[in-house]
Amino acid sequence: MTSQLEQLKTMTTVVADTGDFEALKKYQPQDATTNPSLLLKAMKLEKYRSLGLEAIEWAKQQNTTGDMVKIAADKLAVLIGEKLLSQVPGLVSTEVDARLSFNTMETVEKAKTLISLYEEQGVDTSRILIKIAATWEGIQAARILESQGIHCNLTLVFSFAQARACAEASSYLISPFVGRILDWYKANHPEGDFEKERDPGVKSVKAIYDYFKSHGFSTIVMGASFRNIDEITALAGCDRLTISPALLDELAGVDTPLVRQLSPATDVVPQDKALTEHDFRWQMNEDRMASEKLSEGIRQFALDQEELESLLSHLAN
Known part of the structure; x- marks a missing residue:
């Protein structure tokens, strides 16, 4: 019997949520994606330390008044991205510094x-997605970048308002987070039953997917941040799913039949009037889970970026 991982690949593009090149060789996903947390994890492994040293040496040679460590961090992200591109046939996402999440033009730059x-x-930059936090400012940066031919992956999507605004900005792809939504509901509603189809993260991605397909949006939906393989199998058929090596391994070890859960709509209805900034901010304000998880995610990515830069600074001395 074919593994659930192989079955999933027949209906969904599987993306590896890792910066570990060996994991890519093992699972052979179509695409790869990273974030500051994954880059930091990779840099703590001795086998990837040489990339950090290469980035530092390059940064030292640049005739610039900018912060050498920040320049080295950008170079490191690109060096790892280049390595990932050699391991997958498709796209690689590289994230913008989370500390720029509320500044449109600095995100663009x-x-x-x-x-x-x-x-x-x-590198063939048509294979690169620029990963940006789905704040209002980040979404507007994506609108500008997409108009200039630079494709974007809008991440830390927790609400329908975020997803809709991203699609209306013609973002190439969004990453709605499943597991972190489940985490919030478990913490705030410990008595709730959130198994399988009742998982609020799964329900969120399904609603986004159905809306995009029924309204004719081309933005790709890539479910992310999974806590278990039940969340993954419940979204079989989603455009893309980005999955950690541990869960890829678990899927590879299961051979029960996998049933497609999401399929594109057969009829398309006219698109609604686009969200205004006021609408977006009000809807986010009314969604405590999304507001809290977005802020938390940005803070964590910023902390990991700072730790990464501290590690690079240590290597430079």
């Missing part, structure tokens, strides 16, 4: 810097 660094490495 950082995205262009990352793309330029990839170009210097001789």
Whole structure:
């Protein structure tokens, strides 16, 4: 019997949520994605330390007044992204510094810097997605970048308002988080039953997927942040799913039949009037879970970025 991982690949594009090149060789996903937490984890492993040293040496040679460690961090993200591209046939997402999440133009400039660094490495930048937190400012940055031919992955999506605004900005892809939504509900409603189809993270992605398909949006839905394989199998058929090596391994070890759960709509209805900034902010304000998890995610990515830069600073001395 074919494993559930192989069955899933027939209906969903599987993306590896890792910076570990060995995991990519083992599971052979179509795409790969990273974030500051995953880059930090990779840099703590001796086998990837040489990439950090290479980034530092490159940064030292640049004739710039900018912060050498921040420049090295950008270079490291690109070096790891380049390695990931050699392991997957599809796309790789590289994240903008989370500390820019509330500044549209600085996010745009950082995205262009990352793309330029990839170009210097001789990389086909059509295979790169710039990963941006789905704040209002981040979504507007994506609108600008998409209009200039730079495709974006909007991450830390916890609400329907975020997802809809991303689609209306013509974002290439969004990453709605499943497991972190479940975490919030378990913490705030410990008596709740959130198993399988009752999982609020799964329900959120299904609602987003159905809305996009029924309204003719081309934005790709890529479920992310899974806590167990039940969440993954409940979203079989979603455009893409980004999955950690541990859960990829678990799926590879199960051979029971996998049933498709999500399918594109056959009829498309006219798109609604686009959300205004006021609508977006009010809907986020009314959604305590989404507001709290978005803020928490940005803070954590920023802390990991700072720790990564501290590690690079230590290597430089």
